[in-house]
Amino acid sequence: MALMNIIQAVNNALHLEMESDGRVIVMGEDVGKFGGVFRATAGLQEKFGEDRCIDTPLAESGIIGTAIGMALYGLRPVAEIQFADFVYPAFDQIVNEAAKYRYRSGGMFSCPLTIRMPYGGGIKGGHYHSQSPEAYFVHTAGLKVVIPSDPYEAKGLLISSIRDEDPVVFMEPKRIYRSVKSDVPEGEYTIPLGKSRLVKEGRDVTIITYGAMVHIAVEAAMKSEEEGIDIEVIDLRTLKPLDLETIMESVKKTRRAVVVHEAPRTCGFGAEISALIHENAMLFLEAPVARVTGYDTPFPYALEHKYLPDAERILTAVSDVMNF
Amino acid sequence: MIYSLFVAFKMVEIISSDGTLKTGIAPDISSEQLLKIYEHMVLVRLVDERMILLQRQGRIGFYIGSRGEEATHVASAAALEPEDFIVPCYRELGAALIRGFPLYRFVCQLFGNRDDLTKGRQMPCHYAFRDGNIYSISSPIATQIPHAVGLSWAAKIRGEKRCAIVYFGEGATSEGDFHVGMNFAGVFKTPTIFLCRNNQYAISVPYKRQTASETIAEKAAAYGFEGVRVDGNDAIAVYKAVREAREKACNGGGPTLIEAYTFRVGAHSTSDDPRAYRSDEEVEEWIKKDPIATLKKLLINMDYWSEEKDKLLTERLNAEILETVSRAESVPQPDYETMFEDLYAGG
Numbered sequence: 266m267a268l269m270n271i272i273q274a275v276n277n278a279l280h281l282e283m284e285s286d287g288r289v290i291v292m293g294e295d296v297g298k299f300g301g302v303f304r305a306t307a308g309l310q311e312k313f314g315e316d317r318c319i320d321t322p323l324a325e326s327g328i329i330g331t332a333i334g335m336a337l338y339g340l341r342p343v344a345e346i347q348f349a350d351f352v353y354p355a356f357d358q359i360v361n362e363a364a365k366y367r368y369r370s371g372g373m374f375s376c377p378l379t380i381r382m383p384y385g386g387g388i389k390g391g392h393y394h395s396q397s398p399e400a401y402f403v404h405t406a407g408l409k410v411v412i413p414s415d416p417y418e419a420k421g422l423l424i425s426s427i428r429d430e431d432p433v434v435f436m437e438p439k440r441i442y443r444s445v446k447s448d449v450p451e452g453e454y455t456i457p458l459g460k461s462r463l464v465k466e467g468r469d470v471t472i473i474t475y476g477a478m479v480h481i482a483v484e485a486a487m488k489s490e491e492e493g494i495d496i497e498v499i500d501l502r503t504l505k506p507l508d509l510e511t512i513m514e515s516v517k518k519t520r521r522a523v524v525v526h527e528a529p530r531t532c533g534f535g536a537e538i539s540a541l542i543h544e545n546a547m548l549f550l551e552a553p554v555a556r557v558t559g560y561d562t563p564f565p566y567a568l569e570h571k572y573l574p575d576a577e578r579i580l581t582a583v584s585d586v587m588n589f
Numbered sequence: 590m591i592y593s594l595f596v597a598f599k600m601v602e603i604i605s606s607d608g609t610l611k612t613g614i615a616p617d618i619s620s621e622q623l624l625k626i627y628e629h630m631v632l633v634r635l636v637d638e639r640m641i642l643l644q645r646q647g648r649i650g651f652y653i654g655s656r657g658e659e660a661t662h663v664a665s666a667a668a669l670e671p672e673d674f675i676v677p678c679y680r681e682l683g684a685a686l687i688r689g690f691p692l693y694r695f696v697c698q699l700f701g702n703r704d705d706l707t708k709g710r711q712m713p714c715h716y717a718f719r720d721g722n723i724y725s726i727s728s729p730i731a732t733q734i735p736h737a738v739g740l741s742w743a744a745k746i747r748g749e750k751r752c753a754i755v756y757f758g759e760g761a762t763s764e765g766d767f768h769v770g771m772n773f774a775g776v777f778k779t780p781t782i783f784l785c786r787n788n789q790y791a792i793s794v795p796y797k798r799q800t801a802s803e804t805i806a807e808k809a810a811a812y813g814f815e816g817v818r819v820d821g822n823d824a825i826a827v828y829k830a831v832r833e834a835r836e837k838a839c840n841g842g843g844p845t846l847i848e849a850y851t852f853r854v855g856a857h858s859t860s861d862d863p864r865a866y867r868s869d870e871e872v873e874e875w876i877k878k879d880p881i882a883t884l885k886k887l888l889i890n891m892d893y894w895s896e897e898k899d900k901l902l903t904e905r906l907n908a909e910i911l912e913t914v915s916r917a918e919s920v921p922q923p924d925y926e927t928m929f930e931d932l933y934a935g936g
Binding site (some may be wrong): 290308315317320321324326327329331332333334335336337338340354357358361362365366367368369370371372373374375406407409429430431446506521 | 705706707708710711714717718719724727728732734735736737738739740741742743744747753765766769770772773776858888930931932933934935
């Protein structure tokens with residue numbers, strides 16, 4: 266066991282997988298000699314060489330496009346997009362190619378590719394270093410979308426993602442890259458994809474969330490205990506495939522749900538969760554599902570902390586569903 | 590003082606239009622190989638004619654022919670080894686056929702029936718054939734170029750003597766993925782053969798509107814590797830260029846851009862009418878340089894072939910095509926449930 270932050274956990278996962286599976290290749294801008302702008306890939310090139318930890322030219326569509334080729338060959342590329350905000354040049358390759366390759370080839374070919382990207386706000390990143398584009402990828406059949414919330418989660422989920430036979434978009438909450446630490450086993454372990462985690466049990470309201478927002482939700486849950494409201498917090502871990510069973514079990518018990526995410530409100534993943542809960546548990550609900558989200562604006566620089574959901578906004582939503 | 594960085598690109602031509610070899614160049618290719626190339630070029634031509642008819646009759650929904658360009662994909666694929674990766678664009682049926690893609694499976698893909706290896710999921714001519722190392726075809730232009738770079742890069746990393754050939758038209762060279770693929774290939778010296786079928790038209794948009802470059806071949810210079818321009822209607826020139834590029838690639842020499850200068854005699858697809866944007870005269874000029882007619886003349890001049898044999902070949906192939914169509918046409922559609930399969934591993 267070791268106390269690690271998310272960066273260390275990610276780095277550890279990559280070291281272990283590259284060691285045990287010669288097919289694993291890490292590639293992206295600045296990942297090799299420099300070890301990554303967040304140091305997530307530190308030491309990999311030194312240990313495994315330039316052919317396995319590769320500094321690429323500055324072209325997201327090239328990183329992902331060539332990674333697709335490598336995956337088709339039979340390697341296990343772990344491609345890094347430096348910030349989720351820069352994924353868009355690669356969007357065509359991810360959505361039109363990687364996601365559809367198995368399906369359109371009748372299962373003859375597949376793309377076991379992992380795409381890592383730091384996402385989310387809170388680091389004074391403004392429009393282009395703070396985005397949460399997960400909804401675009403969840404909307405695309407053929408992709409998996411995984412978002413860890415702490416170091417223990419990150420390592421286990423990343424190892425599972427790398428071993429997965431399908432293209433996985435792995436979004437790392439950069440706001441808590443260093444600030445959140447957990448006890449992490451030093452050897453290899455996996456956390457299954459498609460299974461969410463009950464962070465805190467509760468009776469009155471279910472908060473469904475992921476990534477950095479898990480900690481804000483827990484903070485809100487602690488505060489609400491003083492009001493005598495008992496909040497249950499679910500960390501989704503995998504947005505796709507979604508663990509609907511756990512959500513439904515919880516909501517049928519508490520009868521109230523609040524979804525929390527940083528991404529903008531309209532067509533954010535919360536909209537999908539809300540629709541699913543209403544479709545599957547309508548008669549159990551005491552109130553409509555509430556969503557606490559980023560606003561429908563580009564991510565602001567100066568007013569960042571007004572944009573991001575905080576415990577206060579979550580508690581307002583909790584109060585709304587309690588008093589509906 | 591440097592006035593020009595670019596040498597004017599001399600186009601490589603080996604067969605003359607009268608069916609003789611240009612003086613001093615002996616073809617380094619066996620008669621078996623030449624006849625195999627010829628037969629497959631004729632096959633593509635006959636398949637195209639039949640399938641375009643089928644589309645006009647409403648029996649298939651769509652078709653992409655490659656009339657006039659048969660040498661570009663047949664002769665190039667013939668120059669490769671079976672383990673080399675073929676990454677098509679969508680106008681290279683001959684490459685697939687000469688690689689062993691069963692005609693029956695191709696026709697089933699056109700019908701989208703349950704014997705289609707790709708389960709009726711895509712439009713006609715968007716096939717894949719794993720056993721022949723033929724990678725899956727999609728509609729977005731140029732996206733396959735970085736894939737070919739990645740495939741060949743992986744082979745290089747693994748120490749295998751294998752190359753990838755990626756096909757695309759001159760229109761694709763305007764897309765970002767062309768630039769990106771070429772750039773990665775140059776930087777990492779991947780064993781990739783970039784084969785551009787410069788057929789002069791991207792649907793209705795002519796070459797001069799696609800690029801201000803005099804040739805496609807010269808674009809390789811910007812990426813730090815060699816560009817070669819060949820007469821795309823000259824099967825031997827195409828074969829030779831690819832053979833040399835393969836040799837170079839598989840021995841650490843890195844990528845090559847081959848521009849096969851040709852002409853799209855037919856329409857872009859069955860959804861196109863080229864009379865709306867180009868003259869019959871322009872097309873007629875290129876029909877005179879037909880790659881099949883030229884190669885036939887050469888083969889007869891070299892005593893490898895005859896009019897009699899040609900007649901028999903055409904008869905045999907047409908019968909095979911008709912029989913295949915008849916068989917494929919009666920096969921039903923895939924079941925509804927198959928729409929939800931193959932999204933992820935394990936169904």
